[in-house]
Amino acid sequence: MRIARLLLCLLTLAVFSCNGKQIPTKQEKELIAQIEQIFCVKQQLADKYWPEFNDEKYSVPIIFFAGSTCYVVNPEADFLRAFRCKQIKTDKFQLYKTRRLDSRPYIMETQVNLSSYTSTYAGKTPYAMCSVWSETQKTYSVEIMDEAVWMASVIHELVHGCQVSHPWFNLAQHKTDYSVSDMELTSYPSRYPWLCDALIEENDYLLSAISADDESEMKVFLRKFLSCRKERKNRMKAEFGEALVRNEEQYETDESLARFMELQTAIMLNTENPVYAEGSFYFCNNVQEDYQFITGYNLVRLFLKMGIDLDLPYNSVLLRSLDSYINID
Secondary structure, three states: OHHHHHHHHHHHHHHEEOOOEEOOOHHHHHHHHHHHHHHHHHHHHHHHOOHHHHOHHHOOOEEEEEOOEEEEEOOOHHHHHHOOOEEEOOOOOOEEEEEOOOOOOOOEEEEOOOOOOOOOOOOOOOEEEEEOHHHHHHHOOOOOOOHHHHHHHHHHHHHHHHHHOOHHHHHHHHHOOOOOOHHHHOOHHHHOHHHHHHHHHHHHHHHHHHHOOOHHHHHHHHHHHHHHHHHHHHHHHHHHOHHHHHHHHHHHHHHHHHHHHHHHHHHHOOOOOOOOOOOOHHHHOOHHHHHHHHHHHHHHHHHHHHOOOOOHHHOOOOOOOHHHHOOOO
16 A cells, blocks of 8 residues: 555656646647747748747737647736646746637637636737647548648737737727628628629739739739729728728738748648649639638738838738838839
8 A cells, every 4th residue: 555655656746847847748748849840930930031920029828729628838927817727847838738718629710808708818918729730630631731731720820919919900900890700701702793803803913013023014013903902992992881991901911921921831841732832722813712811912922022021011000901011113
């Protein structure tokens, strides 16, 4: 009996070490390795495209959903006060686990105010919320979402977290009168053929500007793009109201960098999904189904070609459409 008690004590000591931190299980070690890889990619994307993406003041906590448990990366003090958490031993970031905070089977989103919870821990802090890879596989087949695409989806949410961590952009979002949801807006091209035709023409000019061989050719296509875009928005204002166009501009800005970084991550991690390729129809041309995602993604590509700072839209006192940053004079 004494030997059994001694072994139990030794086992308990083995599970808890370093000031009460739990030694990670095999499954937790796998998650830790995935998080480390995601953070490595995040650093590379920041170095290549958007330095602010890996700036600590714009980096948000992540909640990973796994069965009956949530794993929280770098939580704020409010979170730790609101929930009973156990810290897991890690080397490169803080990791805690607590009870599951959402009953939905699959989650991939970023929230600023989780008002549905009894706690108000996220009132001022955006949290990226992501199902772990093993749970994602229950929702999507590997042909649609392999592990590389799953990590790219997490990066997508971290971009949203970085965006809303910019004070002026966060304020602009809260001031926006959302008369239509982003998903409802994507249905408009299929409901209004004139809008679909206008968006295809507009996006084609944008793609031509991106692929132009020299600056003068690029400017020719950009003038056509801006003219088409202005005409299309004016008609939308007349038929649907100005608030809807403002919603479009907000959603386009939201999704522009998120979509771009998502694709770059999947390519970097060698996804086998053919949709995640430079120049794919899904990312570059599919305005019939995801128009503000498509034009936003392509405008990021244009910004890079023209040397426009990708952080500009998130530091504007007033919400501005992405095309307002294009100067061709």
